[in-house]
Amino acid sequence: MNEFRNVEKINPFKYILAVDIPYLNLEKGIIINERIKNTILANGIFVIPVYENKAYDMAILDEEQLNEGYYEIKNELTRLERNKYFDKKKLKEISDNISKKMIKNKENLIYLPLKKLQEYDEYTYTHSLNVCVVATLIARNMGLREKMVRKVSFSALIHDIGKTKISNEILNSPNKLNDEEFRIIKNHVRYGYEIALKNKIIDEDVLGGILYHHEKFDGRGYLYNKSDLEIPLVARIITIADVYDALTSKRSYKKPWNNYETISFIIQNVEKIFDKDIVSVFIKIIGLYPPGTKVMLNDYSVGTVVAARETNELQPLIQIGECLIDLKQENKYILKVFKE
Incomplete structure (x- = not known):
């Protein structure tokens, strides 16, 4: 479940955007870094729904x-x-x-x-x-x-x-x-x-x-x-x-x-x-899918790569909402990569 956070108090990299903000070209699932945080604030948005980044x-x-x-x-x-x-x-x-x-x-x-x-x-x-x-x-x-x-x-x-x-x-x-x-x-x-x-x-x-x-x-x-x-x-x-x-x-x-x-x-x-x-x-x-990459899995769920695995370039950790998916442990694989 997503939570609402005061943008000014968001630690960069600690949260993932939980909604699309189309007019800022920001998509749900993007990891909020300092530049993105300041872009959101500069456009008069002070509270947003987020997921906690499990890889933080x-x-x-x-x-x-x-x-x-x-x-x-x-x-x-x-x-x-x-x-x-x-x-x-x-x-x-x-x-x-x-x-x-x-x-x-x-x-x-x-x-x-x-x-x-x-x-x-x-x-x-x-x-x-x-x-x-x-x-x-x-x-x-x-x-x-x-x-x-x-x-x-x-x-x-x-x-x-x-x-x-x-x-x-x-x-x-x-x-x-x-x-x-x-x-x-x-x-x-x-x-x-x-x-x-x-x-x-x-x-x-x-x-x-x-x-x-x-x-x-x-x-x-x-x-x-x-x-x-x-x-x-x-x-x-x-x-x-x-x-x-x-x-x-x-x-x-x-x-x-x-x-x-x-x-x-x-x-x-x-x-x-x-x-x-x-x-x-x-x-x-x-990894072949570095942290921050938005992907679709073979079950058609969409998430964000949040951590690379040094010993396996093809099986990173994926976060979908609040859930952390370890591709090494699950019978899933990356089907598609989205352009940001």
């Missing part, structure tokens, strides 16, 4: 840690824009806390909440945090040593610091970039590398993640047209996390893709953009 307690990171990380990186990148320096120790502390939590968490079921922007100029902050979370999770599941996982985490957190040297007019342009604007955007990887060096970051693995995260496995990326294993491991991990978050985020020039479309894109671009071995690990974590 399975979250790999809690809401408090997400928010703390977001505000810390926002402060440091804002400082960087002003005076060309940031507190390296503070950012390292954020990434280390995330990696420690990931390494400690050995749950087979994963619910991965990611912070999504409210305003376009927040994109770099939320994106940096999300890429850090996803890249760290990949590194952990690859079985890398803790020291290397922490390097991946730190490099992912600061992978886009070069964008602080690019104007918001270009970063948030709703139009297709011209050749000169695209040249400037591409140079953010070099700017980031230079900023890291100025801030006394000298670890080659961390620097490689910043400089090469837009290289593609087939050699068609930028800036250096590296391919295959020429691309450092940290960069190959960050590339997948970077694309996953970018495609599932709303930008000034595009709507967000749903999780299922994004996973499909990543699979289709194995050995074109992505390293197949790292994609294999990523899919085992996120």
